[in-house]
Amino acid sequence: MADQGPMLQPSEICNAVFSACEDKAELPFAKMLVLGILAGLYIGFGGLFATVALAGADAVPFGLSQVVAGVVFSLGLALVILAGAELFTGNTLMIGPVAAGRLPAGRAARALAIVYLSNFVGAALLAVIALLSGLHEAGDGAVGRAAVNLADTKTSKSFWTVLASGVLANMLVCLGVWLAYAGQSVTQKVIGLMLPIAAFVAAGFEHSIANMYLLTYAFLVQSTVETAPTLLAASAIGANLLPATIGNILGGALIALSYQAVYGQPKRG
Template sequence: MTGTASLPQPDELYGNIFDACQDKANLPFSKMVVLGTLAGIYIGLGGLFATVALAGAGEIAFGAGQVLSGMVFSLGLALVLIAGAELFTGNTLMLGPVAAKRIPLTRAISALSVVYVANFAGAILLAGVAAVSGLHEAGDGAVGRAALELAETKTAKNFATTVASGVLANLLVCLAVWLAYAAQSAAGKIIGLVLPVTAFVAAGLEHSIANMYLLSYAYLAQGLIDQGATLVSLSAIAANLLPATIGNILGGAFIALAYHAAYGNSAKA
């Protein structure tokens, strides 16, 4: 015996995650709101960190800059999973326990809706504070320019492209959650989540909650930067968030339903 805890087997991990999803679906409304707001702030902090990293990306190769921004963005999900918060994209794994008849569909929809709105509130709150803080002026305005360039890239995608990108993003985010749940320590959880999160950010995929912060911040920052034109509009933000959210739901559902199909008859009910 080495004294170290062994990793759970895949079927045991499936059961543990579905137990956690059931607990999340049954949280009191007030706790969902508070923890959902925190998750919006936490993911936004990851986005803030990534934007700062991108502000200096012109000095290094594109791929390396993207990977760097993805690595630092991992801060957001690490805070959610270790400090504790309710994140809409990870919570789409509830659709697995719905299929297993452990959570009523109406309860899952209600829980996901409350957390989604709370995540949005937290993201907007952080975007407002970041804008007032003068973050856009950092690096002789490089951070502000990076935020606007990132927002323009995201809002330029069409509906189908954004849905597909959202599917891929939440496949990776839910796998990051899955790997983090396998770990028994904070360090292990961070190691487990970093690569999937880095991959989705580096690839420029669409994560609805991250975009709530990134696009809101860009919208506010453009008013503080003399651009002479509105580059990010409210309608463009909505046109990104709707398909990104649809794609995120589909991506999370795929992971949850695939593991339910594999282990639903063997794991604990």
């Protein structure tokens, strides 16, 4: 596809993102719900792709396998941006127009809450469908083992480690969204978002919506994995998601407020 024009400049990106955030917060409940479920599914597809990439990667150098997993995981945000969906972590950028007086805080909080819960529905739904598809049996069970080992690593971290990791994860996710808005063509948007997403996955940072899929899927398939390191309890999922979510909000706020301070504009019209 031919380029549609030069990429936007930083001030133009800021206005485009904040305007989009205002529009997102004003979506009707039903549309927000459906688009939130789709985003949970889409990010789940990225997690599914990354899990397959990690399956049987024991013979591959750690850094290389992580980078490959990160690159393929970027499918999730590409689907959200290009196909259209409402993703909680990216939508934390709403904090920017709230600070600029362009969006009421209550409206932004309502939108974020609806999208967060609907993202969970979509991610959990994909985990159930993936289980029923027998994906965990692929590679003589390598996919199932990779999913359980990844979940064990995530749920073994302390509250503060996950929180700090969540901050870094969503800084990169929001930068991926930011760069995607800079692009004027599909190619520009995909290239813009890919490296930040690959970086957060490769580093093992904690993304609450991705973890909704990854941990739920591991919980469902762990009984099929004979070498599962420990039994993953449902409470462990919540113990990871709480600090990851807080960290994601803080990371999104850091990006949004920084650019608002430099390029923020008053309320439209």
